[in-house]
Amino acid sequence: MSETTIDPAAFRKVLGSYPTGVCVITALDGEKPAGMVVGTFTSVSLDPPLVGFFPDKSSTSWPQIEKTGHFCVNVMGSDQQQVCRAVSAKGDEKFVGVEYVVSDHNLPIIANSIACIECRLYSVTEAGDHWFVLGEVLRMETVREDDPMLFHRGRYGGFAECM
Numbered sequence: 001m002s003e004t005t006i007d008p009a010a011f012r013k014v015l016g017s018y019p020t021g022v023c024v025i026t027a028l029d030g031e032k033p034a035g036m037v038v039g040t041f042t043s044v045s046l047d048p049p050l051v052g053f054f055p056d057k058s059s060t061s062w063p064q065i066e067k068t069g070h071f072c073v074n075v076m077g078s079d080q081q082q083v084c085r086a087v088s089a090k091g092d093e094k095f096v097g098v099e100y101v102v103s104d105h106n107l108p109i110i111a112n113s114i115a116c117i118e119c120r121l122y123s124v125t126e127a128g129d130h131w132f133v134l135g136e137v138l139r140m141e142t143v144r145e146d147d148p149m150l151f152h153r154g155r156y157g158g159f160a161e162c163m
Helices: 008-015 061-066 081-088
Strands: 023-029 032-038 042-045 050-053 070-075 100-102 108-110 115-127 130-142 150-152 155-157
Touching: 023 061, 023 081, 023 108, 032 061, 032 081, 050 115, 061 130, 070 108, 070 130, 108 115
Parallel strands: none
Antiparallel strands: 023 032, 023 070, 042 050, 050 130, 070 115, 100 108, 115 130, 150 155
8 A cells, every 4th residue: 555645536647637648559369359549658777678568457358468478569640540439349249340360479569559569478477457467579660650649638649749
């Protein structure tokens, strides 16, 4: 238990002032794709090459991804809100209408994502009501040079350059 008491609503409001990129984490659960939308993706280490993200402990998708031992980070473009809405759905409807190919590492790579980063699960550490997941990068590629999708104050959007 923390020594200070922070109101959860105030915490969300203040931290919601900080925009994040949007990624879809994917894996194959047998023959079926599994996926989740995250706004917590980050690079962690160059040597070894590690990336990380923070799935909620209540996620029903994370256990499906975790058991495969591998995952792909699909960096979403600002024009891919429909993909995020589909993958955010509950149950078996997640990948309805979502185009993807299966890579040599047996991972779903979402069509037209800005970049894809294929990883082997490196570690999972408890972090409050989330898990801190580290992945060792096996392969990565920039697919297209477009604006990333951003999440800010509960909404999806894009990047606007300052003049």
